[in-house]
Amino acid sequence: MSRMAIRYTPEDCARLLEAVRTRQPLIQCLTNAVVTNFTANVLLAVGAAPAMVDIPGEAAEFAPVASGVLVNLGTPAASQRTAMLEAAGAARAAGTPWVLDPVAVGALSVRTAAAQELAGMGPAIIRGNASEILALAGSGAGGRGVDATDSPAAAAGAARQLAGDTGAAVAVSGARDLVFGPGGLRTCLGIDNGDVLLTRVTGGGCALGAVMAAFSAVTSDAVLAAAAATGTYTVAAERAARLASGPGSFAPAFLDELASVTPADIAASLRLAALDPDGLEQAPQPEAAR
Template structure:
């Protein structure tokens, strides 16, 4: 397994260009999070160019938080192009259990074989074909309740699956780890999870092993959350967290943060 500290060094050295198809609420924060961490974001989503752009980006991330026919067309074009051109791509199936449109879009995108799937416990349970207690975009299930489903989904799909929450869980079906850290303020800032999905794309562009890349991205996020945790509230947490993403030293991704599961 690649040391997460080495993965952070590699990601910052590569400064990869990441195509981020994400929702309206998340765009600004996600772009700033990538810039702070050391990568370069490009919010290219329209089907007129998304496929062409995916061929030149280092990685693609797809977040289904905002959906409509053109959004879905852009996502499908980009994911198909990323796969055809050997570029890693990450799926964030936001509230995939909530509506028919979201269920159908998720099924279509899963058919394009993402390299990584990142979601909360309720989203991962739903993608795995199980019932969940999610409401809107919020998880109603614990990370622990989704671990078996994540392992099964990874084995069936070939994707690395990341279940994020108070303690994150990452598996490729054979290897599994838990990642501790972060701040209780993180779920109180919109687009935090969306930004994490984009950061996984940055690491996947720089680290060839998708499991190692995902683990390092989550460890980076957790370490930044630790550093910003002294903020008195969510308003001050957001800029402190961006500063922390930039300031996290490689060694902070270790120190027992990642544990076998």
């Protein structure tokens, strides 16, 4: 008899947003040059405090002080890669939860090597699109730059393998976002919120990784942290999309909604489903409904 998966509800996610707002976790970000500003503003909006400490000599000093750490491989210059290894090592040693986002891994050699090393250093959550998760698990060639060329369901097997190998919760973004539990747990959650405008703003996925780090700072359950972060983020995106005239006006509206969305809004609007991980690769994706 296999172990039972834990049940998660929208109310659990709502409570976690409440905890982020109350505790204002300090999130160290080592992220790419394109999205630093948007990421910091997303963290501030959701109620966390950003600190972009990403140079060698300081990255390891800060990780034990931080409440959570994001390591995002979007523009991994040599000195930043050194700082990433410092931060991940210090975070693991101090028990600070950290999130790995292996941006565009697979096709590009420098970041692929870095991502493989970092994946073995105890991240709480690994977050990527389907192509990135397939590539990091060794099952694919990677996507088209930052764009996925595979569906989240197609990455289910790779995500489960990666979760088992690393002990991390694995979050796969897409029209339906998926979160896979680590280790022997057969947890697989689907989140059916969001809006396509989130894919028309650079850093939409990258900043979600930072929000996952913020939520992982207020719970020891990395699956719940990934799901609640995704739920808060995508519910806010839905609300912003109703106010936007395009991708330009969407971005400020999204920050406004991240700041104003309440735990009660999350409990009422989050479409969270427990899924059978074995059935995913066969099942049709509900993308037409988006």
